Amino acid sequence: xxxxxxxxxxxxxxxxxxxxxxxxxxxxxxxxxxxxxxxxxxxxxxxxxxxxxxxxxxxxxxxxxxxxxxxxxxxxxxxxxxxxxxxxxxxxxxxxxxxxxxxxxxxxxxxxxxxxxxxxxxxxx
Amino acid sequence: xxxxxxxxxxxxxxxxxxxxxxxxxxxxxxxxxxxxxxxxxxxxxxxxxxxxxxxxxxxxxxxxxxxxxxxxxxxxxxxxxxxxxxxxxxxxxxxxxxxxxxxxxxxxxxxxxxxxxxxxxxxxx
Numbered sequence: 001x002x003x004x005x006x007x008x009x010x011x012x013x014x015x016x017x018x019x020x021x022x023x024x025x026x027x028x029x030x031x032x033x034x035x036x037x038x039x040x041x042x043x044x045x046x047x048x049x050x051x052x053x054x055x056x057x058x059x060x061x062x063x064x065x066x067x068x069x070x071x072x073x074x075x076x077x078x079x080x081x082x083x084x085x086x087x088x089x090x091x092x093x094x095x096x097x098x099x100x101x102x103x104x105x106x107x108x109x110x111x112x113x114x115x116x117x118x119x120x121x122x123x124x125x
Numbered sequence: 126x127x128x129x130x131x132x133x134x135x136x137x138x139x140x141x142x143x144x145x146x147x148x149x150x151x152x153x154x155x156x157x158x159x160x161x162x163x164x165x166x167x168x169x170x171x172x173x174x175x176x177x178x179x180x181x182x183x184x185x186x187x188x189x190x191x192x193x194x195x196x197x198x199x200x201x202x203x204x205x206x207x208x209x210x211x212x213x214x215x216x217x218x219x220x221x222x223x224x225x226x227x228x229x230x231x232x233x234x235x236x237x238x239x240x241x242x243x244x245x246x247x248x249x250x
Contacts, residue, residue: 009217009223046194099160
């Protein structure tokens with residue numbers, strides 16, 4: 001994937017657009033706009049990837065593990081159900097923050113009638 | 126500062142509210158809602174702090190260095206001017222992503238007529 005890392009300001013309109021089908025083993029399409037992607041990150045930088053993501057109602061990111069890094073979903077609009085590290089389903093809405101640490105798993109499903117829009121930040125020590 | 130770290134879902138309404146005057150040597154008040162704060166983070170976790178921040182027009186976070194960690198501002202609404210690691214002023218708007226890496230400095234000033242709302246994620250290796 002593209003997305004120039006290491007510069008300081010990433011304008012929304014110049015982000016790399018990418019769609020992933022059945023992301024993490026989920027349903028439908030994960031629509032993404034990437035400031036930069038983890039394959040461009042330097043080994044000595046903690047923040048590896050930042051993106052704006054969205055899921056249409058019913059679409060999902062499947063439950064998947066993070067074996068080497070941490071991943072936060074910050075909900076900007078819409079509603080969804082977050083599956084946490086223990087496999088528990090937790091309703092989420094605009095403003096809520098979720099995080100998994102190294103070795104944990106998560107998933108996210110859009111519910112309601114509008115797209116679920118969220119920010120994704122991946123970091124690694 | 127408070128804010129329970131290590132749990133997985135932080136509901137917006139239960140976040141720790143805090144106001145900082147002249148944050149980073151800036152002007153006015155930085156209004157924050159913190160999912161968790163860096164003083165609660167574990168040494169072996171990369172993501173140290175996540176918050177929703179806002180500045181009223183004219184208010185600012187002063188230009189300040191990050192000597193040990195990285196800091197990303199993700200603009201959710203409003204407009205502002207971001208001062209980058211080279212001291213250059215860059216206009217920012219909803220959707221834009223800014224980041225400074227360890228050893229770099231940044232600042233942010235709200236412009237326009239509505240509050241500048243942004244997400245702040247701090248990470249460290």
